[in-house]
Amino acid sequence: MPDATNHAVNGPTNLPSACADGIAGEPPSKRRRRESEERQQREIGLMRQGDGANVPSFVGSASGIYFVRSVYNALAKSRVHLPPQTPDQNIVPGEEDQLDEAVPYSSKSLWSPERSETANSGLSTFEFDDLQTWSESYFENWHTAxxxxxxxxxxxxxxxxxxxxxxxxxxxxxxPRFTIIRSIMSxxxxxxxxxxxxxxxxxxAFLVFTSFxxxxxxxxxxxxxxSSIDALQAVVSVQLFLVSMLRLNGASRLGGMIVRMAFQLGLHRCPARYAxxxxxxxELRRRLFWTIYCMDRYLCQSxxxxLTIRDDDVDVCYFDDEKHEIDGRHRAAMDDRLRTLNFLTKHASIKGQIVELRNKSIHQRTANRDLATLIGARIGKWANDxxxxxxxxxxxxxxxxxxxxEVVLLVSQHELIISLNRPxxxxxxxxxEYMAALQTCIRASDTIITTLYRYVFFRLVQRGEGPSTAPLLWPSLTWCVWMSxxxxxxxxxxxxMPKHVARHLAANSVEILRHLALRGSVWPNVCAVAINDLFLRLLLDSNVTTPQSPPVEASHVEPRNETNFQENAAPTTHRPFRDNPRLYNRFSTTSEQNDPSNHATSLIGPSPSTSEPQLSIPWLSEADAAGATSDNIFEQFDIPFWIGDDQYSSVLNFDL
Incomplete structure (x- = not known):
C-alpha cells in the first residue's frame, strides 16, 4: 500500500463565542495562526490514496486511526531496527476491504467438517430439540441484548x-424468515x-451461511x-452476523440499506404516538429500531x-422513559428483559454525541468545553444507573x-471515557488538557484490560476449566482492547507509566485478543501482533546506549517467582475490581493459591523488579524475533475459519 496522505477532513474551525473571547482582541493574522495551530493539534481522518489495484478510501478519526499512527510515528525513529511484523498502520480492525481484493468475500467455506456438514453431503436427520440446541447460544447471548x-x-x-x-x-x-434462521445458526x-x-x-450446511x-x-x-418488518429483520440478522465476525465494511454497506428501510417503515417515529x-x-418496532441504532453507532465509530441516524431525526422513546400517551393509555413499565438493550441504546446515544463533538468536519467541529463536560456528566449518570x-x-x-x-456494559463505560478523552x-x-486526558485514558485502559482478563481467566482456577469456556463474544471488545x-x-x-506495569497490561491484552481470535476473525490476532511488535521496540529502544548515556548491564532472565510476580502484578490486576466489589468478589477468591494472577505467571512470565533496566519480552522468544519477516500478514490472506486449517496459522498463532 502506498504512503497514506492525511487530509484534515476532521478538525475544528468554528469556535463558540465563549472560547473565542481570549483571541477577540488579537490581530487577524495572529488569530488565524492560532486557529491553524489548534486545528493541527486535533485528531484528523485519513484518506488513503489508490495505487491502481486499490481505490482511494477513507477512515475517520473516530476510529482512533490518528492516535494509532501517532504511536507508530513516535517509535519510527527507534534506534532498534527489527524486521517489522505489524500490519499496515493505516488500517483499523474490521476493515476487510483492505484485505486482498479477492479475499474479503471469497467463497471459501466458513466451517470445518467437524462443525458443519458440507453442502454436497447427505442430509442427516434432526429434531426440533436439535434446532433448539444449535440456536441456544444466540438466544442466550445475542437475542438478550x-x-x-x-x-x-x-x-x-x-x-x-x-x-x-x-x-x-x-x-x-x-x-426473510429462513434468512433469519440461517443468521441465528451461523x-x-x-x-x-x-x-x-x-x-x-x-x-x-443449508442451515448456515457457508461463506460471507x-x-x-x-x-x-x-x-x-x-420494505417490510420481516425483510428488515432479515437484513439486520445478516448484518449482526457480519458484525459478530468483524466484517465491518460489508456490515456498514448493509447498514445503509437497513436505515433507509427503517425510515420508509417509520421506525424512527415513536410507535406509542400512533393508535x-x-x-x-x-414493542417490536421499538426493539427493532434501537437494535438498528446501536449497530449504526458501533459501525460509524469503529x-x-x-452518523447515519442523527438524534434530531428520532423521537422513539427509551424503554424506561415513555413520553407519549394516546387515548388515555397508561404507560407500561419496562420489561426487565429489555434492560440490557436499554443500557446499550443510551450508550450508543452518548457515543454519537462524542462523535459529533470530536470528529465532525473541520467546518462544523467546535472546541466546546461545556458540551464535553455535559457529555462527561451523561457518562457518569449512565455508569451510576x-x-x-x-x-x-x-x-x-x-x-x-x-x-x-455485565462485563460488556462495564467495559462500555470506559470505552466512552476513552472516546471522549483520547482526541x-x-x-x-x-x-x-493533555495531561488530564492522558491520565483519564490510562485509568480507563487499565480497567478495560484487567476486567476482560479476569473475566476470561478466572475460570481456570475457580472451576478448573480452560479460558475457552468464557464466551467473550462482543465485537466491540477487539477495538476496546486494541485502543487500550x-x-x-x-x-x-x-x-x-512504569514499563513493568505497561508490560503486564500489554501481555494481558495479547492474551485477551488471542481468546477473541478463537471466533475465526483475523483482526484480534493482527492487533496482538501489532502490540507485540511495538512493545518490543519500545523496551529494546529504551536500553540502547547512546553517546549521551552510559551503557547498562544486560540483565538475565530470572526464574519464575510466584511471590515476586504477585507483588508486582497486584496493583494492576486487582485495583480496578476493588472499585466494583460485586465484580471483584465474583472474579476473585480469598485463597491466594486460587488467585488467577498466580496462574497468569505461566502465561506471561515473571515480573521484573521496578529497578530492572532491561525487561524480557514474555510473549516473543529470541528465535521468534530473529525469524520475523517483513511480509505483510494481510497479503493473500483469508480468514482462519477454523483453528489449524490455514496456511498462515504459523504467522498469526505465535507462541505467547
Missing part, C-alpha cells in the same frame, strides 16, 4: 417448517469456537421488494464514518444481567 425478532415466532417457525426434507427448498426460496456456530462446545450432531458471500447474497432479493399499533407491535441495577441484583431484585453482559492526546504535550493497549504504549513512551 438485541431482541429485534420475536423469539416465540421464530421458534414456532423452526418447529413447523424447518425439517430435513424441506431444507433445500427453503434455502432456494430465500424467504452466529451460534461461531460462538461455539470460543465456548469450546461441541454438538452431538453436525449442523446441515453467501450471507450477503441472501438479502439481495430485499432490494426488489417493498394503529397494538402494544406488541409497538470505521470513523459520519448501571451500578444501581447491579447493586439491586445483589439483593435478588429484578433486572440482573448475565455475566457476559485530546493530539494537543500539545504537558498542557493541562495503544494508550498503554503511548503512556510508556511518554514516561507516564
Amino acid at each position: 438485541y431482541p429485534f425478532v420475536h423469539a416465540p415466532t421464530i421458534l414456532e417457525y423452526l418447529e413447523q417448517h424447518v425439517r430435513p426434507v424441506t431444507l433445500p427448498e427453503l434455502c432456494k426460496q430465500r424467504s 452466529i451460534s456456530l461461531a460462538d461455539c469456537r470460543q465456548s469450546g462446545r461441541m454438538f452431538e450432531k453436525l449442523l446441515p 458471500r453467501e450471507a450477503m447474497e441472501s438479502v439481495q432479493d430485499m432490494l426488489f421488494k417493498p 394503529g399499533f397494538d402494544r406488541e407491535q409497538a 470505521l470513523g464514518l459520519p 448501571l451500578q444501581y441495577v447491579l447493586d439491586a441484583a445483589d439483593h435478588d431484585e429484578p433486572g440482573q444481567f448475565s455475566t457476559l453482559h 485530546l492526546l493530539a494537543l500539545e504535550r504537558h498542557t493541562p 493497549a495503544f494508550i498503554v504504549l503511548h503512556a510508556a513512551i511518554e514516561g507516564e
